[in-house]
Amino acid sequence: MKKILLSLSTIGILFTLAACGGGETTKESTDKSKSKGSTEKVEITAVGSTALQPLVEKVSEIYMTDNPNYTITVQGGGSGTGLTQVSSGAVDIGNSDVYAEEKDGIDAAKIVDHQIAVVGVAPVINKEAGVKDITKAQLKDIFTGKVTNWKDVGGKDQKIEIINRAAGSGTRATFEQWGLDGEEPAKGQEQDSSGTVRKIVAETPGAISYLAFSYIDDTIQGLAIDGVEPKDENVADNSWKIWAYEHMYTQKDAKKEVLAFVDYMKTDDVQKNVIKELGYIAISDMKVERDLKGNVK
16 A cells, blocks of 8 residues: 555646646747747837938838838938937838938937948939030029029030938938039929939929939930049949948847847848849948048048
8 A cells, every 4th residue: 555655746846847847848948939029019210311211111022021010110311300300209210311420419329320321322313405415603693692503514505403401301401512512403393202303303304403323214314523423333433422321220228129130231132132223322332431520531
């Protein structure tokens, strides 16, 4: 009888140990499962630069395909809007063509800068104007209203129609700083969207504006300046001086999921393929660096 009781006791102990061991195995399996990728829903909103918007939209599509639990919403509105909204915590990412320090009312210390790419900006005109190359002085004269007819710079006898980007646009800030040497452009029609600007220039006789290289297509004419064409290789060595870094700003306490997406923008897959495909310039392709104050080295 004692032997039987002993056996039953032993079985009970073994059963208890097995149950404990099984519990540890289940926990380990669960941890491994989690490490393969979470299915928890993640929502990210990126707002700002329309010059950077096509790149962020394209990469978002790729990222969401690989990570179906992510929903990434990308909107324009201009660099000023992006910086303001990310600073206030209204959005996760603020896309900008300019440094936060260059925008009034933005506390750059509250947000973190991630440089994603470089974008060239060029003056663009309606193809019927009959001009392909102008001097820097002529460019400034056109946008400040000193020259009002294309015939005065070698084109057709046609009135020049200036299309500006709206205040707060990073593309406008870049163009004014490096294309007009800080001079204020003459008053004219203003548009928030790069896509809208391209459409208006293509359809309006005598129109002139400025766009990121990524928006220039065969419906409009990109102007050379002093014989230098608006091409990536000319930006890379600073022969073409109208360019800017493309920034994605995040809050200092940004969610790890947001930072994971921003880090993906910096991967070789994106930098060497998607960025070039869409007309941007990879940071690694630049032969020069330019700091906040405009110093080039």
